[in-house]
Amino acid sequence: MTLAPDATARAARPLITSLIDEATVGAIAGEAWVALVGEEELLVPVPGALPEDALSTWVDVVGPWTGSVVLTAGHGTAVELTRALLAEATPAVLEPEDVTDAFGEIANVVGGNVKAALPGPSTLSLPQVGDAPAVRNPDDVCRVEVLWRGQPLVITVQGALPSTSPQHENPHHENPQHENPHHENPHPNGVSL
């Protein structure tokens, strides 16, 4: 049987699990935390339940592997992260824009370093903040769950394309919470930073 060109391309595209593992993603995030948030700030590899007000920030990677690097945390954790990131530069009154900006910058740094670990060349989008993009293919996800200052954080590296397997053709709404089911219209609920 001969596959149509489109089917051949889809069959040949790599899954994230063949390109990067959870330990590497965790190490990249940990390094970003120490440099950006503080030397004493550790990410503990323990899963925790995300709160109802969870917020996501992500960057898109487009290249031989195409998808998003998504960081999801509770709103309070995002605020705390912003204060830690800005340290003495934290304004007296923290505006919502400060939180989306700082939270997005962390996704930008983690995403940029994840991209560097993937086959290239690839391009990196500007960070966005909002509801997480939907998981299109559960097999094309690398998921890391950690605690920071006792609060849960989830980092996912997730493919943007649907599965070539028929049972995975529909967007998969599993985790992280508050996914955006319209990811193919890139992140309509996101805020471009």
Added chain:
Amino acid sequence: MRALVIDDSRAMRRIVTGILGGLGYETRQAGHGQEALDVLHEGWVPDLCTIDWNMPVMDGLQFVNAVRANPAWRPVTLVMVTSESEQSQIVRALAAGAHEYVIKPFTADALRDKLALLGLLPQEAVL
């Protein structure tokens, strides 16, 4: 000495400005390459520009090309400060005329060390 900090992230601008201010630099900020070019065109020509890569309106590489196209701005030292860490991207930036490349995340000491290598530490930071 003067430094222009170019990054679309306000948080990152505040962080880099804080580090450079602590080293004794007089600093200004720009949210993208075009805004930075506007600062140069108004006559505020810095000794150093720190430049993010991915920004709206005009990205960091376009800014480097624009600065290098103007002989009057040749003395300006251009340092990319970015999460773009692919080898090919670093080569592109250096080939376009950037002097150094700092990969995010970075520490204050790492940035200071790069500036020391470039001979760009203000006198008060050397002492």
